[in-house]
Amino acid sequence: MIPLSIPNISGNEWKYVKDCLDTGWISSVGEYVNRFEQALTEFTGARYAVATMNGTAALHISLQLAGVRPGDLVIVPNITFVASCNAITYAGATPLLVDIDPRTWQMDLDLLEEFLEANTEIHEDDQRIRPVLKINGRQIGALLPVHVLGNMVDMDRLMQIASRFHLPIVEDSTEALGSYFKDKHAGRYGLFGTFSFNGNKIISTGGGGMIVTDDEALAKQAKHLTTTAKVDPFEYRHDAIGYNYRLVNILAAVGVAQVEQLPGFLARKKIIDMEYRDGLEKPGYVRFQKIGVGVEHNCWLHTLQTDRQEALISHLLQNGIQCRPFWVPMNQLPMFAGGIYVSENDTSSQVYRSCISIPSSTNLTEDQVAEVIRVIQVFFQ
Secondary structure (H helix, E strand, O other), X not given: OEOXXXXXXXXXXXXXXXXXXXXXXXXXXXXXXXXXXXXXXXXXXXXXXXXXXXXHHXXXXXXXXXXXXXXXXXXEEOOOOOHHHHHHHHOOOEEEEEOEOOOOOOEOHHHHHHHHHHHEEEEEOOOOEEXXXXXXXXXXXXXXXXXXXXXXXXXXXXXXXXXXXXXXXEEEOOOOOOOEEOOEEOOOXXXXXXXXXXXXXXXXXXXXXXXXXXXXXHHHXXXXXXXXXXXXXXXXXXXXXXXXXXXXXXXXXXXXXXXXXXXXXXXXXXHHHHHHHHHHHOOOOOEEOOOOOOEEOOOOOOEEEOOOHHHHXXXXXHOOEOOEEOOOOHHHOOOOOOOOEEOOOOHHHHHHOOEEEOOOOOXXXXXXXXXXXXXXXXXXX
């Protein structure tokens, strides 16, 4: 079977992992953690990076340090991987779901701005200024844009909305390593940006995440909280409720080797994207995600749109091609079904019912890409 998206282990991974094993530095302390963090700052342009055990942990800590309080609402798009909303609940808050643009599949900023204008008023207390819902006084603690599939929302406009309504931004950039908006890397616009190195991402450590920020004090706090808030190098003294969220050295070693290959991985992704669009979208068989103006897309997970979703999924699987439907919209999951969902046409459901992710690994061969295209073309012919 042609796999959907698997790691490309073709660099110095074995060498660096062996170094960890040979030296005994396999846990949460070691040079590769520092090297991995430094590599991400250099690649993204962020001043500071803090490695975490996964992207969800990175989101949780970032939301907490952005000032999200228990009882708050946090704005997030209705189409996202569930980790975005899970992290919001870990912070004691509730997702406020906003429908998506039907072409880019990013948060619909018209809906967002209209909702905030009509339904909130600014409230100021001794510690912060936030919008509150007129109907019940609940505060909105943060804005969590998700760069779905590595595409990006119009960050200029989003920043204007955030500034106008006094909302800190935590960017869920977990799918967007290598994506840029107007030459600025994803994750660099908000107070924090977060990344994931799960097995299906462009680079993988098996599991792992990263927080990036330009704020030195917040970076230090993030590192402190992700290492159990320990304040003494000898005694077990802790000054806050901390989390055992640190990435271990042996996985960071894999990450260092993966970052070394990242430019080549991104180049390969873009070639695959071009071939899929030429072979499938141009003839009119399917539609692909529209890339926003000013966005340089990392082409993470190639996802097509068709009115014949179920039949095409069955056809692909029968022909040895792994595929997946899109994420179930968050408002359709039982944990979040009772919350606020800002929508006019429920575009999320339409996208969910029509999208299929197809093979996207950076080590796909030309023959495999051609086979995926051929099988889909046969289905429509």
